[in-house]
Amino acid sequence: MKVGVLALQGDFREHVKASQECGHSAVEVRRESELVDIDALILPGGESTTIIHLAQNFNLYQPIKDAIASGLPVYGSCAGMILLADRIVDGIAGQKTFGGLDITVRRNAFGRQVDSFESDLTFHGNQLHAVFIRAPWVEEVAPGVEVLARAADHPVAVRQGNLLATSFHPELTEDLAVHRFFFDEICKGR
Numbered sequence: 001m002k003v004g005v006l007a008l009q010g011d012f013r014e015h016v017k018a019s020q021e022c023g024h025s026a027v028e029v030r031r032e033s034e035l036v037d038i039d040a041l042i043l044p045g046g047e048s049t050t051i052i053h054l055a056q057n058f059n060l061y062q063p064i065k066d067a068i069a070s071g072l073p074v075y076g077s078c079a080g081m082i083l084l085a086d087r088i089v090d091g092i093a094g095q096k097t098f099g100g101l102d103i104t105v106r107r108n109a110f111g112r113q114v115d116s117f118e119s120d121l122t123f124h125g126n127q128l129h130a131v132f133i134r135a136p137w138v139e140e141v142a143p144g145v146e147v148l149a150r151a152a153d154h155p156v157a158v159r160q161g162n163l164l165a166t167s168f169h170p171e172l173t174e175d176l177a178v179h180r181f182f183f184d185e186i187c188k189g190r
């Protein structure tokens with residue numbers, strides 16, 4: 001598969017590496033033409049307000065929304081989860097998202113307790129060590145959304161159709177379970 005990784009800001013290099021380690025080719029996406037022949041897209045961790053701002057400036061906002069609407073498999077980690085959410089709590093005024101995932105996320109949700117932390121959790125039956133950095137959690141999910149992992153009593157990994165989002169950063173660990181789930185379970189049907 002050819003995996004596109006949105007490369008405007010954030011930890012896109014780590015997602016490129018994880019995609020390659022799973023046996024796929026990966027391209028950094030900074031312009032609309034680079035979206036055209038990809039089989040999947042990853043939205044990295046970083047700063048959601050900066051990424052959406054740059055996506056608008058680079059004329060990628062509507063093309064990515066259209067790609068999501070057309071069924072392209074998309075995985076977002078942390079800021080990427082915020083970018084996929086239909087609704088945000090504690091965003092900046094007027095903060096936009098690409099949307100598509102029928103969830104409400106609370107931005108910087110764990111920040112009031114601990115800014116950044118690591119935790120062992122169960123993701124779709126796999127034990128994994130999760131890294132959270134100023135992470136969102138999922139406040140509400142619509143009925144069609146499957147919860148794949150929880151932390152602090154909130155969903156931190158969700159899937160709806162071809163869209164996957166995690167509050168944590170598997171790209172910052174050696175564990176490829178989340179990426180493999182995305183490629184093998186979500187993208188394979190395409």
Ligand code: GLN
Nearest residue numbers: 045046047048078079134
């Ligand atoms: N707090 C960041 C945001 O709102 C997300 C942090 C991250 O991706 N590690 O975009």
